[in-house]
Amino acid sequence: MEMLLLGDIAVIFVLSVLVLFIFHKVRAPAIVGFIFTGALAGPQGLGLIQAIEQVDVLAEIGVILLLFTIGLEISLKDLMQMKKYVLVGGTLQVALAILAVYALLIYFGQPVGTAILIGFLVSVSSTAIVLRIIQKKSEMYTPQGRTILGILIFQDIAIVPLMLAVPLLPGAVGEVPESPLIILAKGLALVALVIISAKWLVPLALYHIARTDDRELFLLSLVAICFAVAWATSLAGLSLGLGAFLAGLTISESQYSHQAFGNVLPLRDAFTSFFFVSVGMLLDVNFLLANPLYIILLASGVMLLKSLIAGATVAIMGLPLRIAVLVGLALSQIGEFSFVLSKVGLEYGLISQELYRIFLDVAVLTMVATSSIIAVSTKLADATSRLPRFQRLNRSLPANMPDIKTMKDHLIIIGYGVNGRNVALSAKSEAIPYVIVDIDPETVKSGLRNGEPIRYGDATQEHVLLSTGVKSARVIVIAISDRTETRRMTELARRLNPDIYMRVSKN
Incomplete structure (x- = not known):
């Protein structure tokens, strides 16, 4: 045998x-x-x-x-x-x-x-x-x-x-x-x-x-x-x-x-x-x-x-x-x-x-x-x-956000994992205005409890990225693990704001 x-x-x-x-x-x-x-x-x-x-x-x-x-x-x-x-x-x-x-x-x-x-x-x-x-x-x-x-x-x-x-x-x-x-x-x-x-x-x-x-x-x-x-x-x-x-x-x-x-x-x-x-x-x-x-x-x-x-x-x-x-x-x-x-x-x-x-x-x-x-x-x-027909399913959930219309030269953080939190902490200590986007409802809920300017949404969707004031932002940090989504986000952000400084930081 x-x-x-x-x-x-x-x-x-x-x-x-x-x-x-x-x-x-x-x-x-x-x-x-x-x-x-x-x-x-x-x-x-x-x-x-x-x-x-x-x-x-x-x-x-x-x-x-x-x-x-x-x-x-x-x-x-x-x-x-x-x-x-x-x-x-x-x-x-x-x-x-x-x-x-x-x-x-x-x-x-x-x-x-x-x-x-x-x-x-x-x-x-x-x-x-x-x-x-x-x-x-x-x-x-x-x-x-x-x-x-x-x-x-x-x-x-x-x-x-x-x-x-x-x-x-x-x-x-x-x-x-x-x-x-x-x-x-x-x-x-x-x-x-x-x-x-x-x-x-x-x-x-x-x-x-x-x-x-x-x-x-x-x-x-x-x-x-x-x-x-x-x-x-x-x-x-x-x-x-x-x-x-x-x-x-x-x-x-x-x-x-x-x-x-x-x-x-x-x-x-x-x-x-x-x-x-x-x-x-x-x-x-x-x-x-x-x-x-x-x-x-x-x-x-x-x-x-x-x-x-x-x-x-x-x-x-x-x-x-x-x-x-x-x-x-x-x-x-x-x-x-x-x-x-x-x-x-x-x-x-x-x-x-x-x-x-x-x-x-x-x-x-x-x-x-x-x-x-x-x-x-x-x-x-x-x-x-x-x-x-499905666009309404992609809308972000309401959150306590700063007035995007008045924000200028701010920082956008996509992903609120370990790296995203560290970036937000540094921005807060330097008094840099920032906005966070994350796709996990539990993460968003936790961030809101901590007083963070975070909103729920899929940043590969144009209307979600526009809602963060990407056209008037100075820096965007993408702190997620998905390579495919990272590539789509960078292409979309670059198209909406060719002058924005971009940094990719894997979570």
């Missing part, structure tokens, strides 16, 4: 190199290349991979390492600032998706239990694929990045109650698992342990390990923390991925987070390739070729429905239309944890074998399309936000 697994690993890597080389030449996304490799080498393709269960284990390790690195990049403080996106955004998105799918399937005559289960499956998006793309685009700290991450975190947490609910659905056959209250108690105890570890235990342990100046020991310590916490969460009935994310959070609070991220990155990239290959192996090629139009239409319908629901959720939270479109398109696919849910549903007799095959093909197709959808999402968001 060991030699069989080794042979399969060799096949995966060699075939991946060849496929990715071709995909690179035609400028196709790498993730699609990995999924295509899995479909090609899997049991439904050329049948080159035999140790499928072992490859799935390697894929699980890839997801664990991916979410571990995400946790390293996000501190507990950052997570608390995203609570609105996690609690409000996540709850709305999952609930609306389940209700919409349920209503559609009941209309088409599906049983109640089946309709609810498929609603569960569709409500979850792919944490592994979406966060990988966001990381590569350096958009983790952008408004859309924070919103996407918050909703995905909620989805990962929601997997537990969704799985517990499956045996309780109408039509389910089988025994009910462990009490939800017991699992909830275990989860709360685990979260408390993570907070304590992040505050005292992990920084102290890493301090003594770092003093040895042994790189191998430091790396092994990181891997040990990652898998130990992931294993503990699985014992509590939670997902391994969520545990890995929590493990990353414990280290992110220490001064060793940046070194840790650099050390784990090569391991993450190697193992996440197995995850995407394993997704491709799930594709039933024969069934897809026998029903291509049916599967493609279903996949397109799912992505459209999910985009509309996620976009509406973001709009309800008060974010601009452009961000709503970006988030909606990014969360339009079916997630990897839905495969786990679908197997549970199959075991309890809620879906038939044929419906299970249809779901797998539809889910994989939505995953394959994700990279391309996100690649064009910026252009689609810009085009949508410029439509006259």
